[in-house]
Amino acid sequence: MAIEPTKTIDERGEVCPVPDVDAKRALKKMNAGEILEVLIDYPLSKERIPANSKKDGHEVLAIEETGPSEWRILIKV
């Protein structure tokens, strides 16, 4: 079943700390149950965004490789 994100942020081309900061700021503004889609190509953020989101009490639904060194992360608030 395809997951329909509530909001998408495209952070491709951005490096540390921008994807992480933007993901965190976007999650803060969202309501419980909503889903954030984060598109990234900075490898370290692939590890850190899910880890930090979990720490903040969110649920990481998926980390998908969408291309060579490109990922899509789905986080449920």
Place this chain on the structure above:
Amino acid sequence: MVILVKYGTDHAVESRKIAWAKESDTIVLLQDGVFWAKDDRIKEAEAKKIKVFAIKDEYLSRGCLEKDAKVPLISYDKFIEILEKDTKTVG
């Protein structure tokens, strides 16, 4: 605030940091910053009621003599004690 000074007396930034210090601030001299401990200009800070200390080991290791120190020489233990009392820092 606790202001750390780690470069010597010719360093343009350190002299400005010292000049921006205010009454009740503490200046801790470490590394080459210990050369300020022998410099007359550090007396101006003390005249502004700024407390100044230098790390003893770093002062002595640079060939400076205890008798020439114009400020108290302290250990790292004492340095931590200073930070415990005044947690705002400039480094």
Place this chain on the structure above:
Amino acid sequence: MKKILFVVYQPPCGTIWVNEAFRTAFGMYGEDIEPELLFLNEATISISQETGPAKLGMLSLKMVQKYIKKYETKVYAIKEDIEKFCINDIDARFGAEFITNDQVAELIHSKDFVIFM
């Protein structure tokens, strides 16, 4: 809320600190921290429109301007330093506020931590 001031004093051509100070400041927006940045000494030349590390094949300085706007990062420069380095063509994209050398003491003392880079 914690208040942090990043003070950068080395030139943007030849050292990484201007870029790194901004990058560090931007990282603070993930937390309840208000970062501000002050240009001091040679770092002040960053706000001249003509300054370009990219002219030397180094990482461009302009990339930080996008984020200054996005995150609304407060930037300060010191009037005396601007005069010292004869900067006449100020790049408005830094949105810098100009303060006097005497005002820096107040700025520093309004912060929890001041980080020189």
Place this chain on the structure above:
Amino acid sequence: MKFTIQVMVPPYTYEDMDTAIKIIEAAMKRGHEVRLFLFSDAVLAANSQVKPIRIDRSIPKKLEELAEQGLRIEVCGICLDYRGVTQEMLIKGANASGLPELAELTMTSDIFVNLMA
């Protein structure tokens, strides 16, 4: 209390890592929770491949021992990439992280000791 110490310049070339270690030891002895953030060239201090001559101190080994005693070590990931240090090369107890982690350390610190570049 919670302490964070930030170092930016390379070990052995400069004294900052030695100073940081002395601050860490003194703070831990007084019962504080201590964290170290290695930024820019200071990341080299967490490289387990560093081989000083026998009569010299081993800074990476010392950090490893302090980590065993409870020191948390965070290392800037982008800075590691720039210097060809892989995560596998890091000493035990050091984590490759980045500026969002530095922000977290800053936010949760009672005291932040920055050793200016």
